[in-house]
Amino acid sequence: MRLTAAIGDLRQALATEVRAGERAAKGAVRTETDVLKRELRGQVVAAFGGKARGIANAWRS
Numbered sequence: 001m002r003l004t005a006a007i008g009d010l011r012q013a014l015a016t017e018v019r020a021g022e023r024a025a026k027g028a029v030r031t032e033t034d035v036l037k038r039e040l041r042g043q044v045v046a047a048f049g050g051k052a053r054g055i056a057n058a059w060r061s
Contacts, residue, residue: 041056048055 037059040059044052044056
């Protein structure tokens with residue numbers, strides 16, 4: 001009895017996994033950046049009052 005296994009193109013499979021990891025990391029960084037910006041804006045408004053909304057919104061991605 002002979003057993004055979006087909007793996008396919010290992011380089012292509014690894015490249016696909018690397019791209020998926022890159023997308024996941026990029027999404028995580030983007031999400032955390034948005035969270036930090038919201039927190040920072042809230043701190044600025046709390047420290048300087050409602051009139052500081054323009055300053056608080058000055059931080060961009």
